[in-house]
Amino acid sequence: MLLSKYNLKNINATDVSVPDASLFDLPEKVLQFGTGVLLRGLPDYFIDKANKQGIFNGRIVVVKSTDGGDASAFEKQDGLYTVCVRGIENGKKYEEDIINASISRVLSARSEWNKVLECAHNPQLKIIISNTTEVGIQLMHDDIRRHPPVSYPGKLLAFLYERYKAFQGSQQSGMVIVPTELIIDNGKKLESIVIELAHLNGLDESFIDWLENANRFCNSLVDRIVPGRPEDELKNTIEKKLGYSDELLMMSEVYRLWAIEGDTEVADVLSFAQVDKGVVISKDINLYRELKLRLLNGTHTLSSGVAFLSGLDTVKKAMDDLQMQHYISALMQSEIAVAIPYDTTAEQTKTFGENCLDRFRNPYINHQWLSITMQYSSKMRMRVVPVLINYYSLFNTVPENMATGFAAYIYFMKAVKEENGNYYGRLQEKFYPIQDDRAQYFFEKWQRVKPALMAVSVLRDTALWGQDLTMLPGFAGAVQEKINEIEELGMAAVLDPLQSNKSIA
Template identity: 25%
Template structure:
């Protein structure tokens, strides 16, 4: 079967079974560099960007995507001239959409100099990121981890392979030339993601022996903005059945299919150093208060996702939808949002929190999205602090013991310790701290109290305050005892 390409797509003509690119991809010029061009970016920001370009007629917001570790996305999209499809699943799903906003894909590990060149290109006014929490390579204090071998190698002057290294080297080139102002927009699930990234950039600069680093910092202060944003769309892993579905619809072979729910949301701090796409015409919200939206999403949606992932995986549920169909887990999910999370939130103007809670549960219950529990369970050491432990600390400060948030943390502990579900199947521990967690779990094997105490000592996750709180610790021990029985 022929591959998806612009010329092959044009031969198909108009159709009600798919939506062709809304812009001529071959006419687009690169104006955005995106670090971390995985499935989420292609199903989210790239779609918004194409819709905005179509609404305004602009041809200068094409995307140069960077795949950081594996060249697989480059190998999928380059032979297709950047085209790929978004396959929506669930009530209200659109026909298959062919997206043309990605104009090139670079492999960061294989050609880091090309990434720096693109960031330094005067035509680029935006650098965006979806590299997951661990891609920022922070230490337990939240600063750049200079002991990380990859960070150290970038600081020593090799062609940069970390995202912060690539970004700083690109900004240095811009500062030395005539590239002009640029906005750096983190789209990852981090509290205050813009501020976090801004701090990491300066951490990298401060660690350089380069005497010009100070002048670069001055240029950044004058010419670069780091707005925060909140993104939301469920994007499960693509399956062979999904690819076969697209082949049936298009009569073309697309190696870059991404799957998503119909829902999508993007809330962006309106603080840009230069021009920006009209993402608001595609449904994005520009605001001066991203933090309130961000807290609602992280604490309501992401925390509930994690609770369902760990409890569901332990019970042998393969997907989030299957976990939510378990009445006991559905009750726990709603109780987490109502009893523990809601009292900690500053609700943004215009948001119906009860309606948002119902919408979260409806989205998770979508059986057309086979979002695997073990996929959501990945990187727990990175996710727990931003999704759950803020709620825990706020409730403890208010004099309340967060029973449901503690249940979610206990489920993670049981997941780490047991390593197998209720049917005896292996539960993969895919986590940057996997070795340390396994050692800690082994030290507490066979006893809930020892297990809780051992895992609470992982300071990168729990800090020094939570292990000392007897009420929280006692609830964790009770939950873990039941989950590991």
């Protein structure tokens, strides 16, 4: 039995959250560019949840912007799909299966552009969301009169121009536009490109005035791991339990965050935010960006070399190892949380940190440490160095766990082999790839510099860090001590004394 509107009556509602038939009659209120799993697992998840509580009461028209992939499954299943939420929440295993009924239809930008433009005439449609990947928000000299325009900003401008004409430039016809692409200030960047594109297309000043003043482009930050379609064996097991097959079935972690920059007017339009604490509408979302960048990403980065050199290949395995679990928790809560270079409260960092640890423990996500080490050097500079500097300004002492993380980073970057421009380190007689723009730099440095001087040589390099980290009292010595211990005793032996919280001077 295939998941569809007709077959809903045959599905056992004790196994899965089944939508009420009345939801199919709700009007279309959202235009969404993109069919990907992040959109279906986050914005569409929230909208579906709100609809089921009688709050937002609107469905989504999805525009398939790319030629790749097959959208026929959406048609066969009447836009329905199952979200399988799996993970850890408040330290306990969490499982939930939800049939999402938020999508009304999927339109192809290439073959159904006129239907997309028809949506601009719908007065109830007030929201545009997108995830066209980071390269989607770029300026191209796009002709918006093409069917369709090539770029996402071109398509968006064409839609907004149609909207403007349909409602004679009424201020009330403006849209709330929320990109979810993973770039900083995504809303502002999209707005500036759309306005520039309007000028390049020679559109009249009255439209540009409406574009700038009647519409709200909101910066947003999304954070949820959505692996998407599970492997066949797991998918078959889930479908057997649910009693139906679903070509669009997807996995998602429990944690969810969609932080949107906006005021009360934006919140009124995005009323679905009321039903889930995972949607935050705030005048400043930089707090959430900092918490994610430092506590989640920074902890990941500093821990990646430590865990990998300990012989642990996934984040979950590290959280099952007592030494690594202690290291990760102490690093996050005792050193990073107290030194985030932003105005945060202890309660905010504690709550966010606990959520991060739950996410790290998720047995359903196979997150490889080796993938986290990609572009290790730039991640250390961007995510970690500002916290390290702030830690010193607050406490003027060596953060022990950060020193261990730096030592593991430098040792991990010890390339011993080069083949066709690719560099490899070695751990227990096995080679591993060093996927970093600085791989050659470290390959040459480890050959040229005495091991006992490696920490000073690396940490004083202002081209690498933007500043001389040997100026931090005791830090280079602490890092070098740990490099020596990794070399002589192995990573596990280095972690052992950390559990006694001994201080390094």
